[in-house]
Amino acid sequence: MSSKVPVCIVGGGMITQVQILPSLYQLQRLGLVGDIHICALNSAPLRTLAEDPMLKKAFPTQQFIAHPPLATDPAQNKPELFKETIAALPKHSIVVVAVPDQLHYGALQVALQYDQHICCVKPLVLKHDQAEEIGQKAYEKGLLVGVEYHKRFDDINLIERRLWREGKFGEFKLGHADLHECWYYRHSNFQNWCTAENSDAFSYIACHYIDLVHFLTGLKPASVSVYGIKDKYPNGREGYLWTDGRVIWQNGAVLNVQNSLSYPDEGPGGNYQGMRLFGSNGKLGTMVNHNDQFRGVEHAYTAKGDSPGDTQFTQPNPTYFQFLDLGGEGLTPTGYGYRSIAYIIQKINECRAKPTLEARREFIRAIDAEGIMATPRNSAFNELVMEAGRMSILNGGREVEITYAPQAGVRFKTY
Ligand SMILES: NC(=O)c1ccc[n+]([C@@H]2O[C@H](COP(=O)([O-])OP(=O)(O)OC[C@H]3O[C@@H](n4cnc5c(N)ncnc54)[C@H](O)[C@@H]3O)[C@@H](O)[C@H]2O)c1
Known part of the structure; x- marks a missing residue:
């Protein structure tokens, strides 16, 4: 048992495997967090995590505490187990919420009930009222909640944020963003929940670039319209797997966002993503242009790997999440996926160190105002x-308007 702050990840799926757990193992190695608990619906994903060859190679002497234990029958579901796992942690520990989107709200409420700080994967929740409620409850208790929008920690975006705020790009006018996930996603657990009645490609994916445009420019969305095309998953269920969204911003600027589960599995990237923004100072045009998929690196291997989407010729992304051999034990994570988790954990540790409730609240107000880390109170426009x-x-x-005051809400635009 470590004397450092314990962490409990609720959810042991894909994002835990590729980003959250390796980041937390590294922070554990650095002495910034203590025991790592992971709670999943059943033992199946926990076994996958425990046996992951990359994680074993990178962190050969580190382990997590599994809830339910690894030996439990994988067919036995324990949907309520996360509650007792969170309740058993000391107050002011850290809960990382990484369950499917529609379960975030319940997990967040339990974490706050037991006075835990929180790191939550995007989207925080699905309803604006819920975001406000979580933000208010957490503030009252002096608990910090960080929402993990990792594009904010890509250096390219941090550099551009400074330049936008220095006026180098003038005012944002017109933009286009793409984020197309691979076709093979349709064969995954997505087909069980990302169906037309629950979600769509815009809800699941577009938030990354919409959050980013706010992060860069400080603008907030004023209206949204989304056209979706339904398609069938392999299991026969229907989803809006192709979407075209138009977001009008408070200054009248427009961002067009296209999302889908259609990037060819034989394509060289892990997905297709990028953004172009055009601006002006009234006299000259300005531009920001990203290819966020092809980062200038190309590899051709002796053979293709055996994971879905592996190709012999690839354009690997060196900036999101990679492991480096820097000597010493195992491997060291690098990239904005790691930096994003490390930043949130560092801010939680700073908050925990404050001597009084009022000092923690003051700290939370400062983080909200700074706007580097997304919080329920500074990023509820996403909901x-x-x-x-x-x-x-x-x-x-149909176009739907967003109002912020006196009452935040959404309604069909009337003409
Ligand atoms: N780019 C990003 O920021 C990004 C990328 C991927 C996923 N995500 C988000 O991460 C979350 C999880 O996505 P994923 O792809 O890892 O999903 P996944 O389907 O791979 O995993 C979900 C996990 O939740 C667990 N779970 C379900 N019900 C539970 C319960 N009652 N108690 C405990 N555990 C439970 C399951 O056992 C599983 O391990 C989603 O909210 C998703 O939107 C964010």
Whole structure:
């Protein structure tokens, strides 16, 4: 048992495997967190994590504590186990929420009930009211909640944020963003939940670039319209697997966002993503242009790997999450996926070190105002976009307005 702050990850799926757990193992190695508990619906994903060859290679002497234990029958589901696992942690530990989107709200409430700080994968919740409630409850208790939008920690974006705020790009006018995940996603657990009645490609994916445009420019979305095309998953269920969204911002600027589960599995990237923003100072045009998929690196291997989407010729992304051999034991994570988790954990540790409730609240107000880390109170516009997007897509792409005051909400635009 370590004297450092314990962490409990709720959810042992893909994002835990590729980003959260290796980041936390590294922070454990650095002495910034203590025991790592992981709670999943059943033991199956926990066994996958415990046996992951890359994680074993990178962290050969580190382990997590499994809930339920690894030896439990994988067919036995324990949907309530996360509650007792969180309750058993000392107050002011860290809960990382990494369950499917619709379960975030319940897990967040339990974490706050037991006075835990929180790191939550995007989207925080699906409804704006819920984001406000979580933000308010956490603030009252002096608990920090960080929402993990990792594009914010890509150096390219941090550099551009500074330049936007220095006025180097003038005012944002017109933009386009793409994020297309691979076709093979359709064969995964997505087909069981990302179906037309629950979600769509815009809700699941578009938030990354919409959050980023706010992060860069400081603008907030004013209206949203989303056109979706339904397609069938391998299991026969239907989803809006192709979406085209239009977000109008408070200054009248527009961002067009296209998302899908269609990037060819034989394509060289892990997905297709990028963004172009055009701006102006009234006299000259300005531009920001990213290819966020092809980072200038190309590899051709002796053979292709055996994971879905592996190709012999690849364009690996060196900036999201990679392991480096820097000597010493195992391997060291690098990239904005790691930096994002490390930043949130560091801020939680700073908050924990404050001597009084009032000092923790003051710290939370400062983090909210700084806007580097997304929090329930400074990024709840993302939940308004989610609500507006769902309302629009289910109504053939009608434009839905977002209001912030006196009462935040969404409604069909009238002309
Ligand atoms: N780019 C990103 O920021 C990014 C990328 C991928 C996923 N995500 C988010 O991460 C979350 C998880 O996605 P994923 O791809 O890892 O999903 P996944 O389907 O691979 O894993 C979900 C996990 O939740 C667990 N779970 C389900 N119900 C539970 C319960 N009652 N108690 C405990 N555990 C439970 C399952 O056992 C599973 O391990 C989603 O909210 C998703 O939107 C974010």
